[in-house]
Amino acid sequence: MTLLDHIWPTTATINSYGHLTINGCDVVALAHQYETPLYLLDAATISQHCRTYHEALQHGYCGTSSIHYASKALLNTAVAQFMAAEGLGLDVVSGGELYIALRAGVPAANMHLHGNVKTRAELEMALEAGVGRIVVDTLDELALLSQLTSHHSQPQAIMLRLAPGIDADTHAYIATGHEESKFGLPLAVFGEAVDHIRESPGLRLSGLHVHLGSQLFDDRPFVQAIELLLDRASWLRATFDITIDTISPGGGIGVAYTTEQAYNIHMWAQQVGRALEAGCAARGLPLPKLVIEPGRSIIARAGVALYSVVATKAAPQRPRYLHIDGGMADNIRPALYQAKYAALLANRAHENPVEQVHVAGRFCESGDVLLRDVALPYATSGDLLALASSGAYTLSMASNYNQVPRPALLLVESGTATLIQRRETYADLIIRDSALPVREKGLG
Ligand SMILES: Cc1ncc(COP(=O)(O)O)c(C=O)c1O
Incomplete structure (x- = not known):
């Protein structure tokens, strides 16, 4: 053009x-x-990006995988429906995003609830809807969730979002994985969080999660994060016989706004997939489901x-x-x-x-x-x-x-x-x- x-x-x-x-x-x-x-x-550009992610994960990773569109990037009824039709789940971060997605007909089971602040009302709404996983950000949230689910006959699947202390190269306002980040559980309280989950019959530790930031162009921090998550997964298995079924390195894949080149999604998936496969083999872990959460790079x-x-x-x-x-x-x-x-x-x-x-x-x-x-x-x-x-x-x-x-x-x-x-x-x-x-x- x-x-x-x-x-x-x-x-x-x-x-x-x-x-x-x-x-x-x-x-x-x-x-x-x-x-x-x-x-x-x-519509064609969105579909192409969704297709690229599907293919990249299929080729880049031997285990199962799913793509959850980070709906904070842009959400309304039609966008939610479009993503669901493209075979994507949704990552939602508020009662409002959850409401729109549910009203659009997206199955709650295909959604993850995120956010460093989830109010009691939002957690109750998510539990009632039956969201697939709640990604826990703080010990306080964990305590509240434990209380809210104590009477549940089926435990709620949760993931722990960790603050990995990894500095990714992006603008400070969209970096989220560094030590001072407001997001995620500090590594130092990981053990405490696990103890709490083990004492909560209404909760099941399904996976581990990190999100490093947005507009990233380097796969090294992702590989580093996978290693860090697998170390925790290995410790969980050895210490408590807990085998997590899901790993998520979040989203954040960089796009082109001016002269830069968009991050190659196939290459990214290959690096992440390889790190996960090699890391699991080295630790004797079964391959977990790889869940990714692209927002910007889809839309x-x-x-x-x-x-x-x-x-x-x-x-x-x-x-x-x-x-x-x-x-x-x-x-x-x-x-x-x-x-x-x-x-x-x-x-x-x-x-x-x-x-x-x-x-x-x-x-x-x-x-x-x-x-x-x-x-x-x-x-x-x-x-x-x-x-x-x-x-x-x-x-x-x-x-x-x-x-x-x-x-x-x-x-x-x-x-x-x-x-x-x-x-x-x-x-x-x-x-x-x-x-x-x-x-x-x-x-x-
Ligand atoms: C937890 C989480 N996942 C996914 C994303 C999506 O990031 P991006 O739009 O850069 O892909 C974000 C964005 O901040 C996030 O916080």
Whole structure:
């Protein structure tokens, strides 16, 4: 298509009008019909990523495996249904995510409940629904779960999420496996956690888990984590005759946003699979089920965000600003951790860049600049800006800051766009509000 093909959905092309098209849909026409900001998801790209994971695990690991989509990356009813149809389970981290997934018809048994904070109500909801596994993050959570399940006739399968003290190379805000991380049980309390489980008839220790961070491009920390988990698995077997059936190295596989190359999923699965097979053989352990939890690498590239350029601002000797009709409230990543994106003008996608501009969001924060120094054709108000790799951690983190309604989301498939989440309305903004009773003025 153009420079940086690998960051746009696999079906992206430019048509004879010079418009960006995704999976047979002219995005300029979609922007006119549905208004901007608008998010598109390419069904073919998601399916391809799911297929790649299935194949990579089949070739890379001799044992059984399953893929749990980390729904925090992006979730609504249609996305949950789509993932289930692709043969993926779901990783959910809140009562809200669990609710949406259940309402979408995803079997609870195919879900894992995660999170460093799970309230009593959320644990009760998960137990009642029958989620496949609860991934325990703290000793307090373990104590509560033990109490909540004490009368259960069938023990609840749980996994222990460990904080492995492994520093993966990524932004501090998305690193999760280091020693000071708020996530996971410190290794020092592993024995205590196991004692607690052994004294809890309502709990069964099914597996061990780590998640090292997001946007990772190096398999060494994953291999290190597998070794660390297998050492604990071996100790459990030798000491208590407990054989765990599941190991999860989490998610975190890196994707391309600008010039970087996405992490090769086949190579990643091979390294992880090999480490698991060799590690089990060396310790005399049976092969556990390998559960992985990719979020970003399933959905980021499938997403394109469309914004209208509403105004521009020029200052001498400085890049011009393009002011767009969205920004940090639909995509917080640049403001939160300086995430980088690439963009093009979707209505003039065949034109070459002629200047470097900053793309400023509409929200009342100076930090609301989605892109800095991005090369584009000369843009004016009315142009349509498309941001690549916008499917993950954008709408799922969206807010109503400045009381701006959140954008619509379309699924595009074989020339057809389906509205899977409508744009919010102004009425939605006050749907939870209650007006004060009329108060008379001047009374005492
Ligand atoms: C426990 C867990 N699993 C999976 C993921 C998904 O990570 P990613 O979207 O980078 O694949 C996360 C993200 O933070 C996570 O915390």
